[in-house]
Amino acid sequence: MTSAAGRPVLAIRDLTVALPMDAERAHAVEGVSFDVEAGEIVCLVGESGSGKSVTAQAVLGLLPPGQLRVTGGAIELEGEDLRAAPAARLRSLRGRAMAMIFQEPMTALNPVLTVGEQVREVFVTHGLLSPAERRERVIELFRSVQLPEPERLVNTYPHQLSGGQRQRVMIAMAFALEPALLVADEPTTALDVTTQARILEIMRTIQRARGSAVLFITHDFGVVADIADRVVVMRTGKVVEQGPRDAILKSPQHPYTRMLLEAVPSLDPDADGGASASAAALEVRNLSKTFAGGGWFRRGRTVEAVRDVSLVVRKGETLAVVGESGSGKSTLARCAVRLTRASSGEILLAGEDIAQLEAGALRPYRRRIQMVFQDPFRSLNPRRTVAAALVEGPVNYGVPGPEALARAKRLLGLVGLGDDALGRYPHQFSGGQRQRICIARALALEPDVLIADEPVSALDVSVQAQVLDLLADVRERFELAMLFITHDLRVAAQVADRVAVMSKGEIVETGPVADVFGSPQHPYSRALLAAAPGRGRL
Amino acid sequence: MTGFLLQRLLATIPVMAVVAVVVFLLLHLGPGDPAAVIAGDYATPEDIERIRDRLGLNEPLHVQFLTWIGQVLTGDLGISIFSNLPVAQLIAQRVEPTLALSLGTLLVTVVVAVPLGVAAAWRAGAWLDRCLMGGAALAFAVPVFVIGYILIYVFAIKLAWLPVQGYSPLADGAGPFLRHLVLPVVALSFVFIALIARVTRASVLEVLGEDYIRTARAKGVTTFRLLRRHALRPALVPVVTVIGIAFALLVGGVVVTESVFNIPGLGRLTVDSVLRRDYPVIQGLILVFSAAYVITNLVVDLLYSVLDPRIRG
Numbered sequence: 086m087t088s089a090a091g092r093p094v095l096a097i098r099d100l101t102v103a104l105p106m107d108a109e110r111a112h113a114v115e116g117v118s119f120d121v122e123a124g125e126i127v128c129l130v131g132e133s134g135s136g137k138s139v140t141a142q143a144v145l146g147l148l149p150p151g152q153l154r155v156t157g158g159a160i161e162l163e164g165e166d167l168r169a170a171p172a173a174r175l176r177s178l179r180g181r182a183m184a185m186i187f188q189e190p191m192t193a194l195n196p197v198l199t200v201g202e203q204v205r206e207v208f209v210t211h212g213l214l215s216p217a218e219r220r221e222r223v224i225e226l227f228r229s230v231q232l233p234e235p236e237r238l239v240n241t242y243p244h245q246l247s248g249g250q251r252q253r254v255m256i257a258m259a260f261a262l263e264p265a266l267l268v269a270d271e272p273t274t275a276l277d278v279t280t281q282a283r284i285l286e287i288m289r290t291i292q293r294a295r296g297s298a299v300l301f302i303t304h305d306f307g308v309v310a311d312i313a314d315r316v317v318v319m320r321t322g323k324v325v326e327q328g329p330r331d332a333i334l335k336s337p338q339h340p341y342t343r344m345l346l347e348a349v350p351s352l353d354p355d356a357d358g359g360a361s362a363s364a365a366a367l368e369v370r371n372l373s374k375t376f377a378g379g380g381w382f383r384r385g386r387t388v389e390a391v392r393d394v395s396l397v398v399r400k401g402e403t404l405a406v407v408g409e410s411g412s413g414k415s416t417l418a419r420c421a422v423r424l425t426r427a428s429s430g431e432i433l434l435a436g437e438d439i440a441q442l443e444a445g446a447l448r449p450y451r452r453r454i455q456m457v458f459q460d461p462f463r464s465l466n467p468r469r470t471v472a473a474a475l476v477e478g479p480v481n482y483g484v485p486g487p488e489a490l491a492r493a494k495r496l497l498g499l500v501g502l503g504d505d506a507l508g509r510y511p512h513q514f515s516g517g518q519r520q521r522i523c524i525a526r527a528l529a530l531e532p533d534v535l536i537a538d539e540p541v542s543a544l545d546v547s548v549q550a551q552v553l554d555l556l557a558d559v560r561e562r563f564e565l566a567m568l569f570i571t572h573d574l575r576v577a578a579q580v581a582d583r584v585a586v587m588s589k590g591e592i593v594e595t596g597p598v599a600d601v602f603g604s605p606q607h608p609y610s611r612a613l614l615a616a617a618p619g620r621g622r623l
Numbered sequence: 624m625t626g627f628l629l630q631r632l633l634a635t636i637p638v639m640a641v642v643a644v645v646v647f648l649l650l651h652l653g654p655g656d657p658a659a660v661i662a663g664d665y666a667t668p669e670d671i672e673r674i675r676d677r678l679g680l681n682e683p684l685h686v687q688f689l690t691w692i693g694q695v696l697t698g699d700l701g702i703s704i705f706s707n708l709p710v711a712q713l714i715a716q717r718v719e720p721t722l723a724l725s726l727g728t729l730l731v732t733v734v735v736a737v738p739l740g741v742a743a744a745w746r747a748g749a750w751l752d753r754c755l756m757g758g759a760a761l762a763f764a765v766p767v768f769v770i771g772y773i774l775i776y777v778f779a780i781k782l783a784w785l786p787v788q789g790y791s792p793l794a795d796g797a798g799p800f801l802r803h804l805v806l807p808v809v810a811l812s813f814v815f816i817a818l819i820a821r822v823t824r825a826s827v828l829e830v831l832g833e834d835y836i837r838t839a840r841a842k843g844v845t846t847f848r849l850l851r852r853h854a855l856r857p858a859l860v861p862v863v864t865v866i867g868i869a870f871a872l873l874v875g876g877v878v879v880t881e882s883v884f885n886i887p888g889l890g891r892l893t894v895d896s897v898l899r900r901d902y903p904v905i906q907g908l909i910l911v912f913s914a915a916y917v918i919t920n921l922v923v924d925l926l927y928s929v930l931d932p933r934i935r936g
Contacts, residue, residue, distance in 0.1 A: 147840055151748075180843035187841075192834040197857045197931055206852075207842050242932040258842065 092164055093120035094265050094298035095144065095183075099158035102139055102148065102322075113139040113153055115322045121266065124296040126289075128309045128330075131319035132345075132545035133516075137302045140319070141268045144300070145185055146175045163265055180207050184259035188271040190251035194243040200254045201227075201239025207261040226257040230287050248410075249280035253287065260291055267292070270302045277409035277572065282616035285312055304546065306349045307575070307619030310334060318342045334622065348550040349623055350575035352614075354598040363400040365433070366566030367421065367454065367534045370395050372430030372440070374416050390416040392590040394430075398534065398566040403557075405569045405581030405598070407613070413590040414570045418538045421568065422456050423447060435533065452482050455527035459539035461519035465511040471497075471522055472507040478530045489529070496525040499562075500555055517548035521555065528559060535560070538570045553580055574617045578602055586610045627935060631924050635917050642913040643695065646906050647688050650678075661704060661900050674704070678903075695910065701903035705896075710907040713892065718911075720790045721888035723800070724880065725873035727808040732815040733866060739816070740823025740862075741850055747828055755820065762817035771810040771883040778806060788885035807884040811877065815869050822865045826858035833857075859930050867923035875912045 102114040114136040121127045131137045142148045143155050146167065160167040162183055167175065187193040195203060201223050208219045220239075227235035230253040243251055252272060259267055269288070273281040289312055292299050303309060309316055309330065317327040318339065326339040337343045374391040391413040398404045408414045420427040423439060432440040439450045458464040465474060475493035480486060494504050500521040511519055520540060527535055537556065541549040557580060560567050571577050577584055578598060585595040586609065594607040605611045614620070650657045658675035659666070666674075674680075679687055694701065700710035743752040779787040785806055791799035830836065831854055839853040878890035889908065896904040928934045 145841055147837055176843045176845065178843070179841055185838075185841040187834060187838060189834055193838045195835040195839070195853055195857065196933055198852070203838075206839075206844065210842055210844050210848070244933045255838070258838075 092161075093122045094163055095121040095300065096161040097140070097144070097158070098161075100140065100143060100155065100160060101157035102136070102143055103154050103156045105152055110321065112156075112322050114143065116158070117319070117322075117324050118158075119317045119324065119327055121298040121300050123265070123298050124293070125314045126292065126299040126301055126312050127315045127317060128313035129300060129302045129317050129319060130304065130306065130309055130345075132304060132547065134321065135319040136322040137319050138270055141185070141270050141300060141302050144266075144268055145179055145183055147185070177211070180264070181211050181262045182264050183266040183268065184262070184264040186252070186255050186259050186267065186269040186272045188274050190248050190255060190275060191243075193255060194251055196243055199240050199242055200246065200251075201241075204239075204254065204258045204261060207258055211262065213262070222261070223257075226261055227254075229260075229291065230254075230257045231283075232257070247280075248276055249284060252276060252280075252284055256284070256288060256291070260295070260297075263295055264297065266298045266300065268300045268302075271304070272301075273308065274303070274305070278574070278616040278618070279409065279612060281308075281618065285618075288312075305618060306334070306346060306546070306623055307617065310619035310622035318345070345546060346623075348547045349619075350550070350553070350573075350579040351623075352575055352578050352602065352617060352620060354578045354581070354602050363402065363564075365397045366400045366435065367398045367568065368396070368431075368433040369417075369421060370431040370433065372417070372420060372432065373428050374413075374420050374425065375428045389590050391420065391427075394587075394590075394592050396585055396592065396595065398568050400533075400566050401560065401564045402582045403560060403567040403569050403580050405571060405577040405584045406587055406592075407571055407574060407577045407584060408587035409572060409613070411589075412587040414572075414587045415538055417587070418456070418536050418568065418570050422454050422536055423451070424456075452478075452530045453532050454534040454536065455530055455532040457520070457523050457527050457535065457537040457540045460543050461516055461523055462511075462543070464523055465519060465526075467511055470508055470510055474511075474522065474526055475507075475529050478526065482530065492529060493525070496528055497522075499528075499559070500525045501551075515548070516544050517552060520544060520552050524552075524555060524559065528563070531563075532565070534566045534568065536568045536570070539572065540569075541576060542571070542573065549576070556580065574602070574614060586613065627928055628925065631921055635921060638917055639914065642910065642917075643692060644688075646909050646913075647691055649906060649909070650902050651684070657902070661902055663900065677702075700907035700910070703896075703901055703904050705899045705901045705904075710903050713904060714889070714907055714911055717887060717889045717892045719792060720881070720886045721874060721877065721890065723793070723804055724807055724811065724877055724886065724888060725870060727804050728811045728815060728873055729866065729870055731808055731812045732819055732869070735812070736816040736819035737823050737855070737862065740820040741827050741855055743820065743824040744827035744831060744854075745846075745850055747824075752824075756824070759817035759820050762813040765813070766879075767810055767814060768879050768883050770813050771807070771880060774806045774810050775883075788883075790884075790886040790888075803886075807880050807886060810883070811873070811880050815873075818869065819862065819865055823858070823862050826861045827854050830854045830858040856930065860927055863923055863926050863930065867919045871916045871919045874915045 097120070098118050100114055100117040101112055104111060104113045117136070117140055119127065129137045129140065139148065139153060144160055144167070148154070155168060162178065170178070194200060204223045204226060205219045208214050208222065214222060223239055224235045227238055232238050232250060232253050246254070255272070272288070273284050276284060285308065301312065313330040315328065316330050316333040318325050318333065318341070320341050326333065326337065326342050333342065334346065337346055372391055372394045373389065376388045376390055394417060396404060406414045406417065416425065419425040421432055423432070427440050430440060431438045434450050434454060437450065439447060442450070472490065472493060475496065476486065476489040479489040479492060484492070493507065497504065497506055502518060502521055506522070511522070514522065540556065541552050544552060553576065556567070559565065569577070569580055581598045583596060584598045584601045585592045586601065586607065587593070588609045594601060594605065594610045601610060602614065605614055656671070658671045658678065658680055662671045662674050679690060682690070698711055700714070702708070703710055703713055706713065739755055743755040746752045775787055778785050786803050789803055791803045793800045836849065836853055839849050844853065874889070877888060878894055880886070881888045881890045889911070892904070893908050896908065
């Protein structure tokens with residue numbers, strides 16, 4: 086399927102993109118070279134800051150104006166030098182000869198235009214087809230990405246569709262004019278695993294049928310294992326290694342690639358199922374949470390986010406709650422720490438039911454159950470120092486200031502940060518360091534139960550491994566009961582002793598992690614495990 | 624959509640009811656005898672008694688309110704104490720000039736300010752943006768009467784292109800109507816252009832950073848189409864809010880402009896009535912202004928739902 090002259094669809098040679106003067110390094114991308122042939126999927130992998138997205142945007146000429154600038158090298162699309170192409174030529178190539186799919190299907194579509202209009206606009210922009218033909222073609226495209234009821238869906242707005250449906254609209258838009266090159270920037274990162282599996286399959290099917298060249302950007306080696314023909318690994322703006330998929334995954338040459346691959350958690354559980362004999366620290370019985378909506382003139386809509394859930398977390402044990410978005414796992418966590426009041430059911434903390442306690446009576450129990458949140462970039466107050474964040478909790482519970490500060494220092498040491506961190510502000514730390522601070526903050530109150538809601542989802546894979554190790558370490562050291570909420574089965578397999586699978590507000594299966602992962606009983610658990618990217622290859 | 628419309632319409636009823644009660648009590652909340660206040664410092668006891676009788680102030684309060692609200696609902700706003708003319712008639716005479724001035728200003732403002740704001744956002748930080756926003760700051764700072772007198776001096780006195788002052792009703796021909804309107808509308812537009820251009824710039828600038836703008840660029844959409852369809856439309860909600868506030872302000876607050884250009888509008892009627900303590904007229908005007916605010920808000924709310932499908936729910 087190579088093009089006429091045998092040349093690659095996309096050829097990048099010595100590409101260099103300069104960062105603004107005040108940035109921490111001079112180049113976002115430096116001396117990057119690789120090809121993408123027709124009919125081939127090339128995965129560009131790397132952690133945040135590796136320059137993979139910048140490379141993609143440079144190809145389409147979509148670098149944010151005024152901030153990033155291509156300063157060297159060549160980008161050739163089917164032999165045409167894109168760096169030399171005038172703006173009008175570049176515009177006419179975009180959408181027609183090269184198209185792009187973005188990460189966030191929630192924000193990548195215009196909220197005030199119907200999705201049909203937005204796909205139709207591709208034809209309008211390039212002056213192709215008559216209005217009636219355009220309509221037909223959009224419906225056909227929607228059908229090809231397996232959107233249900235395409236005739237009706239063309240007239241809906243993005244907010245009326247699910248994340249997976251929106252991403253299908255984006256794929257339909259990108260493939261509309263059968264571009265020679267498709268650039269996909271983390272197209273499935275924001276999606277659930279089962280949705281991700283379907284989207285990847287759709288992309289693969291269309292790509293094969295059309296013989297398009299695909300540059301696929303991802304940080305997820307599971308996805309790489311599933312779809313890549315060739316892999317290019319980037320680190321801090323440079324290509325460290327490239328080659329065929331199996332060569333890279335099975336025998337990586339560069340130490341960085343090896344480190345990345347080793348950091349990917351295995352789907353094989355490594356827990357011993359240990360603490361099942363110890364006392365229950367947190368017990369949830371028949372917990373339900375219903376959200377009621379509606380108003381004076383609107384019909385009330387009620388959502389049963391959590392339905393009749395029961396679980397036990399024992400001292401020194403980690404229970405992972407896995408499920409997709411909307412399964413109710415975060416609501417369950419928020420109810421358990423009483424950030425939200427459960428509609429019914431019991432929450433037993435050391436034998437005492439705290440489910441319906443009023444604020445005053447609840448206060449002594451708050452200390453004993455602490456939480457670590459998903460996004461370390463938003464869960465620390467940007468205007469308070471680390472010391473202030475760590476000391477506040479204990480001081481609220483009557484610990485004298487100097488003692489609280491001493492405890493803060495001890496905890497910082499424990500999570501691998503020095504005393505010098507005390508006087509600094511959250512923005513001076515990396516994501517992984519911030520999550521360490523959040524863990525120290527939770528531990529400062531000496532809790533019995535730690536609830537971690539997707540604590541590593543916002544982190545790069547190498548950092549993720551370190552934070553998971555830290556959590557395992559503190560759990561053991563303080564004999565914590567840990568309730569670990571995650572959508573990532575690999576992470577669950579690594580941290581948990583037992584696992585509970587949630588779907589539509591209910592726990593459908595629970596048991597030792599080895600049993601659930603080894604021989605899932607419930608059809609949903611089986612579907613979830615089957616959708617895990619890179620299964621059998623990593 | 625019909626449900627939404629109905630809901631918004633019904634929501635205006637309690638607002639107008641509260642306004643009506645406050646307007647009614649206006650006469651009674653002040654210290655002392657309302658009749659004496661209206662009659663002024665040099666009135667005889669007979670004058671006061673006559674006013675009290677005419678306003679029905681001898682009746683119990685609830686009877687007064689019911690009588691008054693009944694009259695208001697049938698369009699009878701009472702009789703002016705100063706001119707002895709029906710208040711409704713006084714106000715009706717003044718509505719046309721004020722509406723012409725307000726709507727004219729609004730039209731000029733939107734037609735000029737929105738494109739300027741979009742252009743400034745598109746070229747944010749560049750010289751075009753700096754010039755436009757500098758000009759906006761200047762237009763904000765100069766009082767409307769100064770602009771008015773400068774315009775009169777240049778275009779009416781020196782160049783003699785346009786009439787100096789006055790108002791010509793639409794019924795007397797569109798030509799004179801428009802010629803009399805040009806200078807006051809332009810004078811009044813300056814500050815609103817400055818305001819709305821700034822709001823548009825800020826709103827469009829925010830939208831230009833959205834992911835879907837990048838999506839549109841990846842499709843090969845031209846700059847003009849990008850700005851008009853993908854950036855301006857989602858950015859219009861805050862702009863429409865400010866335009867609504869601007870219109871409400873215009874209807875009630877164009878006193879200075881009406882004075883400078885000698886236009887017999889509602890603003891001057893308001894000032895005159897307050898100075899003469901002509902309570903029935905003041906009450907009628909407050910009712911009319913409140914209704915204008917409420918209707919403007921209703922229209923703005925409806926525009927929101929037209930502009931942003933997510934608000935339709």
